Amino acid sequence: MKISSFTQIGIATLALTGLLAGCGNTSSTSGTSPKATASSTLVVDEDSDPSTLDPGLQYNTESYTVYRNIFDNLLHRDPKTEKIVPWIATSWKQQSPTTWVFTIRKGVKFQNGESLTANDVAFSLQRILNPSLNSPQLSNFSAVKSVSASGDTVTITTAQPDPTLLNELVTLSIVPEQYIKAHGNQYFNLHPVGSGPYEFVSWVQGSSVTLKANPHYWGGEPSIKNVEFRSVPNDATRIADLQSGKADIAFPITPSDVSTVKRDSALQVLSVPTERVAYLAFNALGNTPTKSVLVRQAIAYGIDYKGLISSLEDGHAQPVKEVLTPIAFGYDNHVAGYSYNPTKAKELLKEAGYPNGLTLDFDTSPSYDQRVVQAIQAELGQIGIKVKIDNMDQSTYLEKVQSPSHNWGSIRMGLWSCACMDADGTIYPLFHSGTVWSSYSNPKFDAAVTAARTTTNTAARLADYQQAFNILQQDVPGVGLWQVDALYGATKNLQWTPDAQENFFVQDMKLQ
Amino acid sequence: MWWYVLKRILQAIVSILGVSTIVFFILHLSSNPVLLMVPPNASAHDIAVLTHSLGLDKPLWVQYLNFLRSLSEGNLGYSYVQSQPALSILLQRLPFTLELACTAFVLSLVIGIPIGMLTAFFRGTWIERLLMPLVLIGQSMPAFWTGILLILLMSVVLKWLPSSGAGGIQSLVLPAVTLASLSMATIARMTRSSFIEELDKEYVKTARSKGAKTFRIMVQHIMRNASIPIVTIVGLEIANLFGGSVVTETIFAWPGVGALTIQSITARDFPVVQAIVLFVSIVYIVINLITELLYVWIDPRIQLGGAKSV
Secondary structure (H helix, E strand, O other), rough: OOOOOOHHHHHHHHHHHHHOOOHHHHHHHHHHOOOOOOEEEEEEEEEEOOOOOOOOOOOOHHHHHHHOOOOEEEEEEOOOOOOEEOOEEEEEEEEEEEEEEEEOOOEOOOOOOOOOHHHHHHHHHHHHHHHOOOOOEEEOOEEEEEEEEEOOOEEEEOOOOOHHHHHHOOOEEOOOOHHHHHHHHHHHHHHOOOOOEEEEEEOOOOOOEEEEEOOOOOOOOOOOEEEEEEOOOHHHHHHHHHOOOHHHHHHHOOHHHHOOOHOOOOOOEEEEEEEEEEEEEOOOOOOOOOHHHHHHHHHOOOHHHHHHHHHOOOEEEEEOOOOOOOOOOOOOOOOOOOOOOOOHHHHHHHHOOOOOOEEEEEOOOOOOOOOHHHHHHHHHHHHHHHHHHEEOOOHHHHHHHOOOOOOOOOOEEEEOOOOOOOOHHHHHHHHHHOOOOOOOOHHHHHHHHHHHOOOOOHHHHHOOOOHHHHHHHHHHOEEEEEEEEEEEEOOOOOEEOOOOOOOOOOOHEEEE | HHHHHHHHHHHHHHHOOOOHHHHHHHHHHHHHHHHHHHHOOOOOHHHHHHHHHHOOOOOOOHHHHHHHHHHOOOOOOOOOOOOOEHHHHHHHHHHHHHHHHHHHHHHHHHHHHHHHHHHHHOOOOHHHHHHHHEEEEEEEHOHHHHHHHHEEEHHHOOOOOOOOOHHHHHHHHHHHHHHHHHHHHHHHHHHHHHHHHHHHHHHOOOOHOOOOOOHHHHHHHHHHHHHHHHHHHHHHHHHHHOOOHHHHHHOOOOOOOOHHHHHHHHHHHHHHHHHHHHHHHHHHHHHHHHHHHHHHHOOOOOOOOOOOOO
């Protein structure tokens, strides 16, 4: 039988198509995305999928935002007062400058029914400290020398007095020791069990994580019964999801999207000043003009901070006097700070030996708002500094600016939050001469910030930071641009007050 | 022919090895993924410890030999960031890309080929003037623009279809149309030029003079002769679609291989990127082989592996 050419072509095409095994029929694995029709489901658009749901591993925002709802942390920061309050630890005592004893809450159960004990708390910290887990969080707890459990108490010893230990323990999630030992780390990451307000339901990787309320939660069953965290990388799509009702809350949103959200009568913008500071850091050690303190001062005077806040950040930012936000411990309000003064900037440049201006490299990556970088380029152009922007991807950028040779450009922009509300988490890693970020060295500054991190005496620490900020004001290894606002787009049905630490606790939210 | 297939499979293994070697070195020379993994306050010591623990401080050639050894055992490594085997991460994303690619492929075929045939046959008429701009738009609108416009119209204004995510047929429509628009245009243009070339040939005139119907001429007479270049371009389009579309998947928050690619490259998650590249190169090689075998099926005069002398 002769096959007609049409049939033959048809078969050929079908053959090509048919070879693609697994075509179609994936809807069963993709699951359904329950739309927030019932007011008991909250749909959250994040810009990325969590890397892990094991709280001992990744600490990036997209992972933490999700898993923090499944787990309880040892301590908690009250979102209203920003004070550290009891959570899984009901009380704590500093027995000696390096020994802390925590009493663990009784009657807390993990979602699999097992009781949460002091052993689980000790285990949660020990596994992060154990190098074989390869936990990126190890740096947060590198001051801890040992941790042990006895009865309902946990004792943590630090190598030297550590004033920010409690701040770090606010981020320590408590995991079930028996469950992890029985199933292994890999299984635990995909099937997390915690003691928190929400239970894990499912995770379609790259797409969404679904949680449901834990009816036996020790703090009371949360009001929102189901949560779906979706991963939506595109900014415009997150806004479209809000407008079309697909999502109830979306973040991050850019300052330029704020007006779009505000125009929609069904939506609201939730915002709060955070402990994140936008700043410029200068290369004071490399072979570049910013070696000169006069050039650094000139740059600090050459930027119109208020103008940038109103034009680029749409007013969603607050001026700062230093590279720290006013809500962090150690912020010194007595420092003069820098404000826009182009005449003074030009004088300083002349004094530094650049009467005809100079050229500087601005190293940056797409992780930082390029509009800000370009606006600063334009402003420095006004005072005679020609800025060349060198834009590279984030990992290349880190490799370059963190190189011990200080062989990078002259200026970089940064956004910094230590999530610890303490100057130690910001100016120590940014400007102490021994850290990866610092391209600045001043023994007096080093001594002050080191003293502040090795005593738990609050008054002494404040005095140290006062001294440190006075040095920074003079030396200008970096300049604070503004305090960043966290911006969330949400449906008007959502009641929630975001906090300065950018926490995302669904148990604090209500849907009408 | 079997000898030819065997030879091509051997060639494929060499190509895949070459591709994975190049990707291995490009990635490992690009920068240290640990810098992106640690919290910002990490010290140089913390970074060194984690780098050592992941084996990234070993000499590059040692890392390369380890990579080859694992590869020969079928082990694609363990994701630095996601704490799972790279292969299982890829396999979780694959069904989504297949679903989207199949739909887009079928769409581009059933729209592209008829448009190509019509515009070839009705050259100079209003049909061509109506359809060719559509093809042009499909070819020249970038996916990030088409995608956002479709979301605005169909989801935000009309609220007919979901704006993002994967779940059910409805959510498939917008990304599939966005993805198909470029392939559709390519296939339509190739079909059109291929048909135009055949239309002037003698056998078409003969068929016409015998009174054959236009449809019959198009489908039975011209299709077979015009199909070689079409099959070639269709094969390439499939390979493109199956590699996962980075842009379309990102816009529609579609959890496929394309979105995974961009995510893993940004995080310098070497094992996952290597797994994806290996997969995509295998797709290209297999589809090219199938396309060549189809040539013989369509036109028996074609001899694979060099024609024998007559």
